[in-house]
Amino acid sequence: MDFAFDARTEELRARLLAFMDEYVYPAEQVVHEQRAALASPWENVPVVEELKAEARRQGLWNLFLPDSEYGAGLTNLQYAPLAEIMGRSPQIAPTVTNCAAPDTGNMEVLTQFGDEPQRKQWLQPLLAGEIRSAFAMTEPDVASSDATNITTRIERDGDEYVITGRKWYISGAMHPDCRIFIVMGKTDPDGADIRRQQSMVLVPRDTPGLRIERAMQVFGYEDHYHGGHAEVIFDGARVPVSNLIGEEGGGFAIAQARLGPGRIHHCMRLIGMAERAIELMCRRAVSRDAFGKALAQQGVVQNWIADARVAVEQLRLLVLKTAWMMDTVGNRGAHTEIQAIKIATPRTVVGILDRAIQLYGAGGVSQDFPLAELYAGARTLMIADGPDEVHQRSLARRELKKYL
Structure with missing residues (x-):
């Protein structure tokens, strides 16, 4: 297994990181302000629409779709670090790059199982971000x-x-x-x-x-x-x-095909959420004093940060291995690994975010920082795309089968 980024991945990472710094992070507060001024909270937010146009202009569009006829043609291993970057601002970045659920999964379904009229009527405008x-x-x-x-x-x-x-x-x-x-x-x-x-x-x-x-x-x-x-x-x-x-009776199989990539995309983004949380923890720890010394000098805070770093490095390697296996042996061949990351990643990231919220005190649960919303999203992913316990049950059965 070789997880080194190839030239195309490095180039896209550099462009995406620059896009995040220049456009996405500055827009986070603007989105909240503009949405509050809308007649309905469901209306399109002007800055989001502007960022969509900019992302498309820069070629940061449909990066998730491995089919080169319709998308960027990236492998799972190539897309993984890009999804991680987008996960640092999961409320904005996936949306403005046309890489947000549920549209991603729906586009994959139409690409794999839709007929030509269905792809023309629905897939094409989805790919274009028109609907x-x-x-x-x-x-x-x-x-x-x-x-x-x-x-x-x-x-x-x-x-x-x-x-x-x-x-x-x-x-x-x-x-x-x-x-x-x-x-x-x-x-x-x-x-x-x-x-x-x-x-x-x-x-x-x-x-x-x-x-x-x-x-x-x-x-x-x-x-x-x-x-x-x-x-x-x-x-x-x-x-x-x-x-x-597809065909009558094919719905369950289509759902499973849809959920495999969706699960790994969620886990990739979750790692980005954890990285954002670590960054916020460190910034807070060096800028605040309590009981006569900086939070960064408090042993418990140091332990939180160290444990978070170890956990993220472990998760990233497991997700990259899963992406590599999906690319080399297919989703079915990587079933065990997909379930493993779906179990491990949300619960670990929830723990990291919980510590970050604790470090921020009242600010951690407020709208002034992204931690509370990140926590809500990460905790939901312990249920979405199959609750942890379903994946644990299936994974345990697969392990036990070797001994029966």
Whole structure:
């Protein structure tokens, strides 16, 4: 395994680091100020739109997509350090570079499984940043950590599918530019193979019978940057049969294909969040005195910083190994490593952010510093894309299988 950055990665890293310093970090406070002045918090923020144009002008656009026909054509190993950099400002950087969930996963689904008309109608404007999208799988009335539990029905009626069900925490649904939903439901609820009961269909935002019930908060945050999260009702929404993605019964497999890259992208960004937290801890520690000496001279603070550095270096190596394996043996071959980073990274970064918040005192939980919002995002990732316990269960079974 060789994790050294190649020439293209080094060049993109340099450009992205400069973009962050010149544009992204200075915009963090501006975004809050401009959003407060909008008639609706879901409207597009002017500075974000300006940064999108600048990122695209600089070629820092669609970096996540390995398909060179549609995206930057980077391997997972090449994209990893770039995602880490973007993770230092996860509310802005992924959005302005068109590398934000859920659009990234939806674009990957359309690239891999969409037909040509679907790619032309929905993938192309997503790649161009002209529209946004949502992914509708999680439901409030069942344990959605087991995707076979979903109850939303997708029933064929002649040349149409009729969708009926209730979803929540549907990322992207509140954004005014959200034009398309990828919806997972059951086309064969009584099928013998529980992993062949589900299918995915494309449902345009303006489809009669699709209703946004309410915005969902995450630790009190509405996550405007990624288009928010919503409870969505499908009350007999009808779409043409041609809106089916792939084949009937293929929804579970598509979901797994979508979540593999999504999980590693989250972990890459989490490392960037941890690096931002360490930087903020160090700056605070050398600038504040307590009980007669600088915080940086307090043993407990030194321990927090040292432990954080060790943890981040360990996580980065594990994530890079996972990226390398995904590139060399595929997502299935890297399944163990993907689960390992999904378990280890969020919980470790949550711990680092918790210490950083503690070091900042009241400021750590305020809106004046990014730590509270970073914490909310990191803690959520212990649930999103499969809760830790599901990955632990699967990983343990794989280990035990060697001895049975």
